[in-house]
Amino acid sequence: MKRLSRFATRFLFYLLVLFVVVYSAFPFYWAVVSSFKPSGELFSTNPSLLPLPFTLDHYKNVFLQANFGRNLLNSLIVAGGATLLSLTLGVMAAYALGRLPFPPRSAVLYIVLSMTMFPQIAVLGGLFILLRQAGLFNTHLGLILSYLLFTLPFTVWVLVGYFRGLPKELEEAAYVDGATPLQTLLKVMLPLTGPGLVTTGLLSFIAAWNEYLFALTFTVGDSVRTVPPAIASFGGASPFEIPWGSIMAASVVVTVPLVILVLVFQQRIVAGLTAGAVKG
Template sequence: MKPLSRVLSRTLFYLLVIFVVVYSVFPFYWAVISSFKPSGALFAADPSFLPLPFTLEHYKSVFLQANFGRNLLNSLLVAGGATLLSLVLGVLAAYALGRLPFPPRNAVLYLVLAMTMFPQISVLGGLFMLLRQAGLFNTHLGLILSYLLFTLPFTVWVLVGYFRGLPRELEEAAYVDGATPLQTLLRIMLPLTGPGLVTTGLLSFIAAWNEYLFALTFTVGDAVKTVPPAIASFGGATPFEIPWGSIMAASVAVTVP
C-alpha cells in the first residue's frame, strides 16, 4: 500500500505542478503566437496554437510606424532612474533604521511600511498638483520622483532586514579602526548586502517599468510617455477597431527585457 500511495501522491503532485505551470505560462505563450499571426487569423473560428501563417507585420507596425522606440527609451530612463535613486536613498535609510540606535526608529519603520498601503489613486490628485507647481509635470524627473512613492518604501523595508541580519562585530571592528558610520556602510556593510540590493533593484525596476496610472496622468504626448500608456493608446484603422496584433507585439517586446 505504501508504494502505491507514494506513487499516487507523486503523480498528483506533478499533475498539480504541470497545471500551475501551464496556467501561468499559457497567457504569455498566447500573446507570443498572436503577435506572429496575421490580423485575420486572430479571429478565426478554430484558433491555432501555432503561429501559422507566420508574419512580422505587427512588429513592423509597432516599431516603424509608431513612436514606440522613443517610448521604450523613456521607460528605460524612468525605470532605471527610479531604481537607482531608490537604492541610493534606501540604503542610507535602511542602514540608519537597521543599525544605528535612536529611539523612534521602529515608529519610523512602521511609518515607511504604512506608506505602501495607500493605493495610487488616493495620492494622484495631490501628487499632480505638487508636480505641476514644481514645474515637473510631463518630465522624466517628475515621473522618477513620483515612482519613488512606491519603490522607496519597499526598498527600505527589505534592506532593513538584511542590515539587521549582519553581525554587530563587523561594525565594532570598523569603529575600533577609526572608521566613520558612512565608511563602515560603504566599505563593509554594503558589499555584504549584495543579494538584497539585487533583489530590491530588480523588483523596483519591474514595478516602475510596468507602472501605468502615474505615467498616464503625469505625461502628455510621446516626448515623455512610457510604454504602458503608449500601448493603451494604440488605435486601429477605425475608431471601433482594436489592433490586437500590434498590442500583442508591443507587449512581447516590452516583456523581453
C-alpha cells in the same frame, strides 16, 4: 500501500505544479503566438495554438511607428532613474533602521510600511497638484519622483532585514578602526549586500517599467510618455478597430528583456528575498 500512497502524493504534487506553470505561462505564450499571427486569424472562431500562418507584420508596424522607440527610451530613463534613486535612499535608510540604535526605529518602519497600503488612485490627485506646482509635470524627473512612492518602501523593507542579518563584528571592527557610520556603510557593509541590492533593484525596475496609472496621468504626448500608456494608445485602421496584433507584439518586445533579467538573476533574487524575510 505506502508506495501507492507516496506515488499518489507525488503525482498530485507534480500535477499541481504543472497546473500552476501552465496557468502562469499560458497568457504570455498566447501573447507571443498572437503577435506572429495575421490580423484575420486573431478573430478566428477556431484559434490555433501555433502561429499558423506566420507573419512579422505586427512587429514591423510597432517599430515603424515613429514614437515607439522614444517610448522605450523614456521607460528606460524613468525606470532606471527611479531604481537608482530608490536604492541610494533606501540603502541609507535601511542601514539606519537596521543597524543604528534610536528609539522611534519601529515607528518609522511602520510608517514606511503604511506608505504601501494606499492605492495609487488615492494619492493621484495630490501628486498631480504637487508636480504641477513644482513644475515637474510631464517631465522624466516628475515620473521618477512619483515612482518612489512604491519603489522606496519596498527597497527599505527588504534591505532592513538584510542589514540586520549581517555580522555585528564587522561593524564593530570598523568603528574600532575609527570609521564613521557612513564609512562603515560604504566600505564594509555595502559590499556584502549584493543579493539584496540585486533583488530590490531588479524588482523595483520591473515595477517602474510596468507602471501605467502615473505614467498616463503625469505625461502629455510622446516626449515623456513611457511604454505602457503608449501601448494602450495604439490605434487601428478605423476608430472602432483595436490592433490586437500590434499590442501583443509591443507587449512581447517590452516583456522579453525583463524575463531574461529575471532568469539571469533568479538565484540572487531568491537569496535576497530569503535573507530579507527571515534574518534579523
